[in-house]
Amino acid sequence: MAITIKDVARIAQVSPSTVSRVIANNPRISEETKRRVREAMDELGYHPNFQARSLVVKSTKTFGIIMPNSATKVLENPFFPEVLRGISLVAREHRFGIYLSTGATQDEIYEEVVQMVQGRRVDGIILLYSKTNDRVMKYLLDEDFPFTVIGRPFVNAERITYVDNDNIYTTKQVTKYLIDKGHRRISFIGVNTEDVFTIDRLEGYKQALEEADISLNEKYIVHEMTMKENGKQTILEILSGHYPPTAMVVIDDFLAIEIISYAEDLNINVPDDVSIVSFNNIMLAKHMKPPLTSVDIDIFNLGIEAANCLLEKIQEPESLPKRITIPAKMIERKSCSKIDSE
Amino acid sequence: MAITIKDVARIAQVSPSTVSRVIANNPRISEETKRRVREAMDELGYHPNFQARSLVVKSTKTFGIIMPNSATKVLENPFFPEVLRGISLVAREHRFGIYLSTGATQDEIYEEVVQMVQGRRVDGIILLYSKTNDRVMKYLLDEDFPFTVIGRPFVNAERITYVDNDNIYTTKQVTKYLIDKGHRRISFIGVNTEDVFTIDRLEGYKQALEEADISLNEKYIVHEMTMKENGKQTILEILSGHYPPTAMVVIDDFLAIEIISYAEDLNINVPDDVSIVSFNNIMLAKHMKPPLTSVDIDIFNLGIEAANCLLEKIQEPESLPKRITIPAKMIERKSCSKIDSE
DNA sequence: CTGAAAGCGCTTACAG
DNA sequence: CTGAAAGCGCTTACAG
Numbered sequence: 001m002a003i004t005i006k007d008v009a010r011i012a013q014v015s016p017s018t019v020s021r022v023i024a025n026n027p028r029i030s031e032e033t034k035r036r037v038r039e040a041m042d043e044l045g046y047h048p049n050f051q052a053r054s055l056v057v058k059s060t061k062t063f064g065i066i067m068p069n070s071a072t073k074v075l076e077n078p079f080f081p082e083v084l085r086g087i088s089l090v091a092r093e094h095r096f097g098i099y100l101s102t103g104a105t106q107d108e109i110y111e112e113v114v115q116m117v118q119g120r121r122v123d124g125i126i127l128l129y130s131k132t133n134d135r136v137m138k139y140l141l142d143e144d145f146p147f148t149v150i151g152r153p154f155v156n157a158e159r160i161t162y163v164d165n166d167n168i169y170t171t172k173q174v175t176k177y178l179i180d181k182g183h184r185r186i187s188f189i190g191v192n193t194e195d196v197f198t199i200d201r202l203e204g205y206k207q208a209l210e211e212a213d214i215s216l217n218e219k220y221i222v223h224e225m226t227m228k229e230n231g232k233q234t235i236l237e238i239l240s241g242h243y244p245p246t247a248m249v250v251i252d253d254f255l256a257i258e259i260i261s262y263a264e265d266l267n268i269n270v271p272d273d274v275s276i277v278s279f280n281n282i283m284l285a286k287h288m289k290p291p292l293t294s295v296d297i298d299i300f301n302l303g304i305e306a307a308n309c310l311l312e313k314i315q316e317p318e319s320l321p322k323r324i325t326i327p328a329k330m331i332e333r334k335s336c337s338k339i340d341s342e
Numbered sequence: 343m344a345i346t347i348k349d350v351a352r353i354a355q356v357s358p359s360t361v362s363r364v365i366a367n368n369p370r371i372s373e374e375t376k377r378r379v380r381e382a383m384d385e386l387g388y389h390p391n392f393q394a395r396s397l398v399v400k401s402t403k404t405f406g407i408i409m410p411n412s413a414t415k416v417l418e419n420p421f422f423p424e425v426l427r428g429i430s431l432v433a434r435e436h437r438f439g440i441y442l443s444t445g446a447t448q449d450e451i452y453e454e455v456v457q458m459v460q461g462r463r464v465d466g467i468i469l470l471y472s473k474t475n476d477r478v479m480k481y482l483l484d485e486d487f488p489f490t491v492i493g494r495p496f497v498n499a500e501r502i503t504y505v506d507n508d509n510i511y512t513t514k515q516v517t518k519y520l521i522d523k524g525h526r527r528i529s530f531i532g533v534n535t536e537d538v539f540t541i542d543r544l545e546g547y548k549q550a551l552e553e554a555d556i557s558l559n560e561k562y563i564v565h566e567m568t569m570k571e572n573g574k575q576t577i578l579e580i581l582s583g584h585y586p587p588t589a590m591v592v593i594d595d596f597l598a599i600e601i602i603s604y605a606e607d608l609n610i611n612v613p614d615d616v617s618i619v620s621f622n623n624i625m626l627a628k629h630m631k632p633p634l635t636s637v638d639i640d641i642f643n644l645g646i647e648a649a650n651c652l653l654e655k656i657q658e659p660e661s662l663p664k665r666i667t668i669p670a671k672m673i674e675r676k677s678c679s680k681i682d683s684e
Numbered sequence: 685c686t687g688a689a690a691g692c693g694c695t696t697a698c699a700g
Numbered sequence: 701c702t703g704a705a706a707g708c709g710c711t712t713a714c715a716g
Contacts, residue, residue: 014703017703018703028702033701046460049462051463053695055393055694055708056693056707057694057696077423078420081423089446092450096444098441100407100440102438115392118387121439283596359688360686363685365710366711370685375686390710394692395709397709398710
């Protein structure tokens with residue numbers, strides 16, 4: 001059996017309450033007693049039982065982290081480890097633990113969240129994604145449970161604390177960058193009508209086109225799904241069709257790399273024939289051929305700020321919802337080229 | 343205040359013990375009573391308090407996962423998300439939760455582990471790495487706490503349940519593959535004397551050379567550290583020196599990609615001038631230029647088996663330690679070429 | 685088939 | 701400055 005507070009009390013010749021107080025470093029306990037109790041704790045190798053403590057103080061000192069859908073391969077995307085690194089950093093500083101969701105479907109995830117909050121397993125929750133239609137967010141809001149989201153909530157944003165890049169603005173800038181290089185036939189690849197960041201980026205792209213008086217060509221917009229199902233074929237068609245795009249803004253570096261390899265199969269060169277900008281600026285981006293021009297969205301800081309906000313929510317449940325915007329920055333490398341106006 | 347078993351009892355007009363029994367679906371409770379209690383639970387939206395339950399049944403239904411050093415960027419390596427995906431799968435099936443370490447240094451990690459086990463936060467632990475000198479493993483062994491490691495324990499392997507590839511054998515095969523293609527000047531890049539899998543791979547490499555009567559050239563072996571500190575320079579020197587290697591076995595795909603990009607700067611072509619095999623077979627491997635020949639070590643299964651073993655350890659603490667070997671398989675692509683014997 | 689009681693390992697008013 | 705008692709929300713012998 002594990003060592004309890006009673007064992008320590010017996011050895012130190014004090015009551016359990018006193019032991020509890022020296023653990024909390026209560027100033028009303030004499031130094032002499034503290035010394036004796038601590039000695040006993042060391043001698044026995046005592047460590048407080050966490051469950052018992054949580055039960056009475058009603059705080060678990062742990063963050064619940066909800067990932068999107070762990071079943072699919074989305075996780076190979078470096079977003080996840082990097083955001084976790086940020087969250088870990090602040091968790092560690094405040095001696096919080098991390099409890100991770102395991103759900104594979106939206107329903108499983110929902111069930112898990114309910115258990116986390118009702119079962120008092122965690123003090124607050126960080127949602128690592130934002131979808132257009134999400135029961136989880138609604139539930140958390142209804143329960144008035146402390147939570148924070150990474151990404152822009154599609155509804156009720158004004159009542160939710162979240163941290164995000166300004167995806168509309170950033171993508172508008174990126175698209176402009178392409179336009180300034182002379183491109184007018186620009187494709188957008190990787191929308192997913194369920195993922196809000198994707199919708200925002202598409203919006204930014206559209207705004208840039210509009211400002212430049214370039215009319216929108218629906219054929220230039222390709223959905224993430226069609227890339228997954230039939231990526232190669234799709235790229236082949238778009239690139240070898242009539243009026244092929246001369247530039248692409250691509251939802252993430254992974255997809256960009258995939259596209260580059262398909263283009264190559266067609267003897268289409270990046271950046272000479274098509275320019276590509278993408279998002280995330282993964283470690284490998286600079287080692288690609290060509291080195292990728294990519295937007296660094298500062299995932300690490302997204303994680304840090306989300307955790308900080310959650311901490312605040314937990315400590316001051318009445319604090320107002322807030323939005324934190326993490327600056328994104330395009331890192332210019334060699335995947336885009338100038339084009340002569342036609 | 344949250345709803346407790348007492349509230350349910352009151353509404354259903356039974357005692358708390360009875361409510362507890364219907365939660366456990368105890369067969370001795372009449373169907374009629376069960377119905378009434380369940381109705382009350384639904385009506386109130388009751389969910390059991392997890393801490394309270396854990397406290398009495400002395401089981402938390404959660405796995406503790408210990409990552410190496412979350413401070414560094416190691417996590418951008420897709421190993422981590424993929425192994426987690428495997429672990430999640432079995433956790434979910436058995437309704438276990440996942441509690442993640444956050445420590446940034448070896449000391450922090452050690453402290454966390456002690457807290458996890460002494461504080462009874464988890465029922466068992468999965469170590470995601472194996473180092474040559476690891477207090478954590480020793481501690482777990484001394485405490486006789488259920489745990490499993492991914493990787494070969496450097497000491498006490500016979501007393502520890504672990505899952506691993508056969509890194510020695512696999513690397514021997516891979517090196518042979520290069521030798522069979524006519525290479526004799528083969529470099530090994532990415533050893534780290536602290537990481538056991540790295541040591542094993544080096545050993546496999548050495549064995550293959552020995553069998554082929556190729557004498558070992560220490561200059562061909564480069565440490566992970568020197569790659570981190572001075573990677574480009576190192577590769578430049580090795581490749582443009584006297585007797586440059588014509589092939590390299592590289593510890594992982596990331597490093598391989600980096601090396602390929604340095605080689606390119608020197609106008610050294612992969613695979614024409616140097617052949618490269620690496621490990622992990624990341625998603626991107628097939629889209630590289632050239633497509634990478636890489637060993638698929640089946641990280642997903644490593645995770646699944648580690649979790650299964652841990653489950654077994656938890657359920658039958660007296661079960662004997664065992665070793666599970668996950669087959670690895672080289673995926674041949676285009677980063678290696680034949681060479682004429684000199 | 686069901687209830688009253690004790691207990692899991694802590695914390696925290698209350699009292700002195 | 702310290703202790704005895706009650707209680708956090710459950711489970712589980714014990715008894716009937």
